[in-house]
Each structure stands twice: as C-alpha cells, then as structure tokens.
Amino acid sequence: MDGYDIVKFIHILAAVIWVGAGLMLTIISLRAGRSTDPTEIVKLGRDAGWLGTRFFVPASLTTLIFGIITVLVGEWSFGDAWIIIGLAGFAISFIIGAGFLGPQSEKIGELADEHGETHPLVVQHVKKVLGVTRVDQLIILAVVLDMVVKPGT
Amino acid sequence: MSRYELWKYLHIVAAMVWVGGATVLQVLNLKAAGSGDPAERARIGGWSQWLGQSVFMPASIVVLVVGVVMVLDGPWEFSDPWIGLGLIGIVVTVVIGAVFITPTGKRLNEAMATRGPQDPVSQQLARRVTLLARFNLLLLVLLVFDMVVKPGT
Numbered sequence: 001m002d003g004y005d006i007v008k009f010i011h012i013l014a015a016v017i018w019v020g021a022g023l024m025l026t027i028i029s030l031r032a033g034r035s036t037d038p039t040e041i042v043k044l045g046r047d048a049g050w051l052g053t054r055f056f057v058p059a060s061l062t063t064l065i066f067g068i069i070t071v072l073v074g075e076w077s078f079g080d081a082w083i084i085i086g087l088a089g090f091a092i093s094f095i096i097g098a099g100f101l102g103p104q105s106e107k108i109g110e111l112a113d114e115h116g117e118t119h120p121l122v123v124q125h126v127k128k129v130l131g132v133t134r135v136d137q138l139i140i141l142a143v144v145l146d147m148v149v150k151p152g153t
Numbered sequence: 154m155s156r157y158e159l160w161k162y163l164h165i166v167a168a169m170v171w172v173g174g175a176t177v178l179q180v181l182n183l184k185a186a187g188s189g190d191p192a193e194r195a196r197i198g199g200w201s202q203w204l205g206q207s208v209f210m211p212a213s214i215v216v217l218v219v220g221v222v223m224v225l226d227g228p229w230e231f232s233d234p235w236i237g238l239g240l241i242g243i244v245v246t247v248v249i250g251a252v253f254i255t256p257t258g259k260r261l262n263e264a265m266a267t268r269g270p271q272d273p274v275s276q277q278l279a280r281r282v283t284l285l286a287r288f289n290l291l292l293l294v295l296l297v298f299d300m301v302v303k304p305g306t
Contacts, residue, residue: 001302009301016165016297020173023166027174027208028200043196047181055180141166148162149154 004073011066018059019144021051022137029130039117045126046112048133049105056097064090081152089143096136104129160223167215168300172293174208179290182283191270194279198265201282202258205250213250217243234305242296246289254285 025048032040067086070076076083108129111122178201185193220239224231231237261278268275 001304005302009298012301013294013297016169017173017176019166020169020171021177021180022173023170024174024177024204024208027170028204031203047184050184051177051180055177144165144169145162148165149158 004070007066007069007073011063011070014059014062014066015144015147018056018063019137019140021055021059022133022140025051026130026134026137029133033127033130038123041126041130042108042112042117042122045105045108045129048129049108052097052102052105057102060090060094060097080150082146082150085146085151086143089139089146093136093139093143096132096139100132101129101136104132157223157227160219160226164216164219164223167212167219168297171209171212171216172290172297174204174212175286175290175293178204179283179286182286186283195262195265195270198258198261198279198282201286202255202262205255205258209250210247213243213247217247233303235299235303238299238304239296242292242299246292246296249285249289249292254282254289257282257285 025044029041029044032044035041071078071083078084078087104125108122108126111119111125115122178197181197182194182201185197188194217240220243223229224236229236231240257278261275261282264272264275264278270276270279
C-alpha cells in the first residue's frame with residue numbers, strides 16, 4: 001500500500017458515501033411520496049436540506065479534492081477524456097446543488113414553518129426539489145460510469 | 154463498454170447504495186437522537202427497519218453475486234487474499250444485519266409502539282441497534298478499503 005492507494009481509497013469512500021446517500025434519500029422519497037401522510041415527504045425534504053451543507057457538500061468536495069490529488073500522484077493526466085468528463089459532470093452537479101438544491105431545500109423549512117407541513121404549496125415545493133435531485137443523481141451516476149469505464153484509455 | 158465493466162459498475166453502484174445509505178442513516182439517527190424528540194427517533198427507526206429488508210439486504214446480495222461474477226469473468230481468482238477477505242467480510246455483515254440488526258429493529262419498533270420511546274426497554278433496544286449498525290458500518294468501510302487497495306496483489 002502506498003500514498004496513491006490511500007488517496008484513491010479516500011476519493012472512492014467519499015464518492016460512495018456521497019452518491020449512496022443521495023440514492024438512499026431518493027429511495028426513501030419514492031416511499032414517502034406514496035404515503036397517505038403528506039408530512040412524510042416534507043419531513044424528508046427538511047432532512048435533505050439539513051444534510052446539504054453538513055453532509056453532501058463536505059462529501060462531494062472530499063471526492064473532488066482527493067480525485068485531483070489521485071490524478072497528481074497517479075499515472076493519470078488532466079487531459080485524459082474520462083477525467084475531463086468526470087470534472088465536467090462534477091461541475092454541472094455542483095452548479096445544480098449550489099444554485100438550486102441548496103437554496104430551495106432551505107426554503108422548505110421556511111415554507112413549512114410559515115404555512116404548515118401539510119399545506120399543498122409546501123408539498124409541491126418539496127416534490128419539485130426532489131425531482132431536480134433525481135436529475136442531479138442521473139448526472140452523478142453517469143460520472144460514476146465514466147470513472148469505472150474510463151473511456152479513451 | 155465490456156461485459157466486465159458492466160458488472161463492475163453494477164457492483165459499485167450497489168455498494169454505494171449499501172454503504173452510503175447506511176452512513177446517511179447513521180447521520181440522521183444522530184440528528185434524531187440529538188433533537189430529543191421521541192417522534193423523530195421513531196420516524197428514523199421506522200425507516201431503518203424498512204430499509205434493512207427492502208434496500209440493504211437486496212443491495213448486499215447484488216454486491217455479493219455480481220462480485221462473484223466479476224471474479225469468474227475477470228482476471229481474478231477466489232484464492233486472491235483480498236477476494237477472500239472481501240467474501241468473509243460480506244458474509245459477516247449480512248449475518249449481523251439479518252440475525253441481529255433486523256430482529257432487534259423489529260423489537261424496537263414494537264417496544265416504541267407499545268411502551269413508548271422513553272421506556273427503558275425501548276431506550277436499551279435503540280442503543281443496541283445503533284451500536285450494531287455502527288459496527289456493521291465500520292466493517293463495510295474496511296471492506297471498501299480491501300476492495301480498493303487489494304492487499305496481496
């Protein structure tokens with residue numbers, strides 16, 4: 001085991017936690033969306049908002065930083081097609097997260113406090129945020145595929 | 154994309170759901186415990202039981218089965234030390250989940266419903282489930298380490 005193995009392990013573990021946690025929340029949201037209790041999905045939306053800056057942002061940044069270090073200490077180049085695709089996918093996901101998901105998730109709590117968790121406006125807002133989350137996850141899953149297959153190598 | 158790469162992608166995504174999902178569940182458990190709200194603990198506890206049977210168990214089976222297929226279809230041998238360690242680790246975590254965590258989680262939910270979340274029996278079961286789940290998560294992280302570093306190669 002050398003330094004490359006350690007940074008690669010941290011990169012992969014952070015990615016596993018980041019992507020897996022997002023997929024798990026999506027699975028729970030599918031169940032909550034079918035629940036007869038409308039507060040289920042709103043509470044999940046609040047959880048997602050709470051996790052955003054405390055869990056998803058640190059995990060995604062750890063993935064990015066240790067991915068860059070892996071390229072620097074490993075046999076890879078920033079000119080490799082799969083690394084360019086990976087960085088582009090990460091950038092798109094980061095913009096969606098910082099530009100939409102973060103602020104809109106925080107708004108869930110504000111709307112729920114203002115109107116109540118069962119208000120249709122709040123439920124509709126949560127569903128919109130979760131819909132964009134699913135698009136974001138498809139992008140991230142495509143990045144994972146890119147990292148596994150490494151097109152161009 | 155080769156057939157082996159397809160197996161590898163499936164293996165990794167299933168591992169992400171398993172490990173990342175278990176991690177975010179632990180984080181939400183900590184949040185619920187810190188809130189001091191028994192209803193919040195019961196809500197997350199209810200998820201844990203459902204996720205154990207409906208998500209973690211199928212994900213762990215996919216990880217194991219596709220992992221075995223990868224060895225058969227790829228350049229690896231079952232006698233490789235890291236594969237032996239990985240197989241033992243998966244069996245141990247699945248057994249802990251099926252034999253200890255799931256039944257204790259069921260008893261916890263029953264105790265929460267009949268005795269209430271503040272009852273000493275409920276509290277003791279909640280502590281036991283949390284401890285078991287954290288131990289299992291630690292094993293999963295070690296499994297990821299084994300799979301990434303591949304000791305003995």
